[in-house]
Amino acid sequence: xxxxxxxxxxxxxxxxxxxxxxxxxxxxxxxxxxxxPAWDITAAGDAPENLPLWGGMGGAAMMGLGLALxxxxxxxxxxxxxxxxxxxxxxxxTIAVQRPRNLAIVVLDNEHYGETGMQETATRHGVxxxxxxxxxxxxxxxxxxxxxxVTALRDALHAGAxxxxxxxxxxxxxxxxxxxxxxxxxxxxxxxEAIMGKAAHLQ
Amino acid sequence: MPDAAEDWPDQIYALxxxxxxxxxALVPDAGHSRLIKRCLADNDIKVVTLxxxxxxxxxxxxxWLGGEKGVLLMQSSGVGNCINMLSVPIAxxxxxxxIVTMRGDYGEFNPFQVPxxxxxxxxxxxxxxxxxxxDAPEDVAPTVNATLRMAFNTYRPTATLIGQxxxxxxxxxx
Numbered sequence: 001x002x003x004x005x006x007x008x009x010x011x012x013x014x015x016x017x018x019x020x021x022x023x024x025x026x027x028x029x030x031x032x033x034x035x036x037p038a039w040d041i042t043a044a045g046d047a048p049e050n051l052p053l054w055g056g057m058g059g060a061a062m063m064g065l066g067l068a069l070x071x072x073x074x075x076x077x078x079x080x081x082x083x084x085x086x087x088x089x090x091x092x093x094t095i096a097v098q099r100p101r102n103l104a105i106v107v108l109d110n111e112h113y114g115e116t117g118m119q120e121t122a123t124r125h126g127v128x129x130x131x132x133x134x135x136x137x138x139x140x141x142x143x144x145x146x147x148x149x150v151t152a153l154r155d156a157l158h159a160g161a162x163x164x165x166x167x168x169x170x171x172x173x174x175x176x177x178x179x180x181x182x183x184x185x186x187x188x189x190x191x192x193e194a195i196m197g198k199a200a201h202l203q
Numbered sequence: 204m205p206d207a208a209e210d211w212p213d214q215i216y217a218l219x220x221x222x223x224x225x226x227x228a229l230v231p232d233a234g235h236s237r238l239i240k241r242c243l244a245d246n247d248i249k250v251v252t253l254x255x256x257x258x259x260x261x262x263x264x265x266x267w268l269g270g271e272k273g274v275l276l277m278q279s280s281g282v283g284n285c286i287n288m289l290s291v292p293i294a295x296x297x298x299x300x301x302i303v304t305m306r307g308d309y310g311e312f313n314p315f316q317v318p319x320x321x322x323x324x325x326x327x328x329x330x331x332x333x334x335x336x337x338d339a340p341e342d343v344a345p346t347v348n349a350t351l352r353m354a355f356n357t358y359r360p361t362a363t364l365i366g367q368x369x370x371x372x373x374x375x376x377x
Contacts, residue, residue, distance in 0.1 A: 056291040059261030066265025069249050090254030184294040188268060196270050
């Protein structure tokens with residue numbers, strides 16, 4: 001288990017949380033939402049099984065759905081931020097109806113738009129993403145605040161116990177950028193090759 | 204030979220099968236209702252009804268990551284909901300075929316349909332999409348075939364716009 005530290009707010013540090021979620025990841029495919037979550041999955045170890053997003057704000061969860069439907073035997077984790085999730089909040093309804101067993105959506109909630117100057121998001125003012133996911137009909141919805149709960153979440157998403165939604169309350173202090181490749185054609189092609197081998201490039 | 208005036212939705216369905224389309228993302232439109240029924244009746248096609256059309260762009264990007272081909276069905280008004288998300292298939296260089304039924308295009312009754320219907324092709328082209336129109340029933344199948352081929356062979360967003368002359372304008376009894 002990863003040692004998970006807390007920051008000045010008493011909440012867990014995002015990099016430690018993501019390192020734990022992706023620990024011993026096996027075949028787990030991870031989509032990192034625009035901004036800090038994309039840097040977080042990269043800091044945990046840049047890998048072909050990672051798709052860090054440089055754009056498409058609001059689209060991460062739906063990318064996870066398309067991928068989970070196409071690869072039903074592999075666990076898929078969407079790791080994104082509260083601002084990104086709020087922009088695509090309707091996708092929780094779309095995903096709930098499809099019930100993909102191998103899809104987990106994990107929101108790293110620092111209650112701020114971190115890339116644009118730390119403006120407050122709606123979650124800062126009490127908007128409850130877990131309740132919204134539950135209301136959409138996603139069967140397993142969790143609010144995560146402790147290291148033990150992060151490890152339990154990690155085990156559930158690796159087991160493919162989805163569809164699963166979790167909000168992890170994280171410390172808001174900014175952390176150093178760890179940037180993935182910026183050429184998005186490489187990002188998609190390397191993930192496709194990791195899944196399907198060289199045949200991916202001849203589809 | 205089936206009558207193209209009536210059978211163009213069935214011809215699109217046949218093309219989806221020919222191209223091995225496995226995921227169909229859509230916000231319903233009356234013009235697509237027959238095609239949607241055909242897809243829903245097919246166990247090899249996953250039909251996903253979206254809350255907004257841009258969700259489909261994310262979903263079909265994910266499908267391609269996992270090796271499945273998909274198509275996005277929508278009405279012309281939905282194109283307006285997609286604009287920024289089109290950066291995803293462009294930057295990643297991934298296929299995104301779209302089949303768009305037009306409103307606000309030819310004999311429209313509803314004023315709200317006209318602004319987006321009139322701008323649909325320009326908006327898509329401004330965002331780097333290859334756009335072809337079908338304004339006669341017999342043109343629908345070859346145009347959709349070209350749209351599918353260009354998307355999956357050249358890795359980019361492509362669209363067929365099916366004109367209101369093909370679908371018929373909704374008249375609200377007037």
